[in-house]
Amino acid sequence: MDIFLQQLINGLVLGSVYALVALGYTMVYGILELINFAHGEITMMGAMVALAVIGALALAAPGLPGVLVLGAGLVVAIPVCMALGLLIERVAYRPLRHAPRLAPLITAIGVSIILQNIAMLIWGKQYIPFPAVLPQGRHEVLGAHITDVQIAILLLTMSIMLMLILVVQKTRLGRAMRATAQSRQVASLMGVDVNRVIASTFVIGSALAAVAGVMVSAYYGLAHYYMGFLLGLKAFSAAVLGGIGNLGGAMLGGLLLGLIESFGAGYIGDLTGGFLGSHYQDVFAFFVLIAVLVFRPSGLLGARVVERA
């Protein structure tokens, strides 16, 4: 029982981080039908910038409470990532909006290679440990452990997602975003500044990515210039699993993927009689992804898209 609960907690925490990154993919996809391959790298940049700030602050003022230092890291990382997202959209995607579909995909790959290498040049190739500023509390719940960091991640992601839903459903910008996603042309005829809406989408997505990056590096206790790649890949898989372009789908897909991974890692050995070990956890995740897509080709919550000529 306690193993089950432990995997549930780990899976939910991991899944909520995936969900946060997946939201960035799905929002951009919903509006532009573009896989923003560089999104994982924005997450990495968020983690790196925050770590640099936190490290510097922890050195300069060792007495500060951990939450404050972490907050400072976030306060710097979020605007940096927002600016980055805005810049990428402007330079690499906007000029290609009418180009063949794969062209922006290649610029996205180019941008992510650029970001990786910039990060490598600035912060080096080694793993960067997360400075020990965070509270290290552990609580016991029904035989399973949950740390302060995990609780913080869960609370933070839940509130951010709630906020995002409110923004998309209730505000003027959100309405413009939904309209643009339905039809860019008609939205612009209705007086929606489509370019601004798209830019805002990138900015919001990048802000979420920054938060996710900080959380992931706090959770694992380290950051690395290449961390965005796998994280982005999994988050994108999560977005597709839920039905890409659908906000609820991204959240559901993220949580599911986190749970699949953690239960897969926990139980795959027992299930296969020790034939497959926990290093197959990624295989497990991809198998589920493929199985879901084979039976529901547009994801769990994705709308059945009518073929357009």
Added chain:
Amino acid sequence: MSSVLKSRWLAFSLLALGLALLPFLVDAGLGRSWVRLLDLALLYVMLALGLNIVVGYAGLLDLGYVAFYALGAYVYAWLASPHFGLHLPFWAILPLGAALAGLFGVLLGAPTLRLRGDYLAIVTLGFGEIIRIFLNNLNAPVNLTNGPQGINLIDPVRLGSFSLSQPHTLFGFTFTGVHLTYYLFLLLTLAVIFISMRLENSRIGRAWVAIREDEIAAAATGINTRNLKLLAFAMGATFGGLAGGLFASFQGFISPESFNLMESIMILCMIVLGGMGHIPGVIFGALLLTLLPEALRYTGDWQRNLFGQIYVDPADLRMLLFGVALVAVMLYRPAGLIPSARRRQEFADAKG
């Protein structure tokens, strides 16, 4: 008429002569390591042309292409290395690896027929990752792949007593291993180019293009979209498997590290950058993207000449410049460097 024919023959012979002499010119001008690179570039031309069938002709975005490359390579390694103690000749293994890869192409294609666009991309990507993870971990309970260490001491291509790994002298020329490999790869690359060209203008090729442009309309005109999509997967995978076998024999060593997602993405970049669905463009893209990162190693010299010292390690800088080049090319030539007439037209239409 005959003068046109004559000049065609002349151009053809000059091209053949140039291709035959190329490794020696490169060897003399740039050094032995560049001949090796030339071999590798030919390998990538084969891979890119294979993926071009799937992505360029049939319009199926495949991000797991490298899995077939890996299969071909591992089949070769299993049957021609001390790993299982088997040493079968290459002419038996290469077709076997290619055929097995083709079979896997159908196996991947069959369940994904209903998927469209980016959903297909993510499933193929997942397939590629699954294959890689299995290769990485199948060293227990039975040691099939030797895990992350990979398989070593793979036999070079050998015909009777004639081994491609040893230098041979003919007409006063010394042909080293990399030179001989060049000719073998060139021959196979030309075969792949020939098949691609014939496919492009065939009933099958035109049907693929029709599916790419509009699957429903294609089905309505009586094209069997299911079989043709499977055929595209199978053909692409076969070329990938062939290239994989050649890669294994060429390197003498393979490990799962060589078959990661980035490799698939690179091959896709070659196609899109060069000009999707257009054979000269794809060849150019493959050559460019294989040779460019190596050429960018010279940035160390440029830095020394410009600033008097090296500021950034060229090994670190080259991938950054590579990324910049990818973005820049796409921004200025969104349809690729050498697009086909049809795509250029499509792009002009979309703009207007």
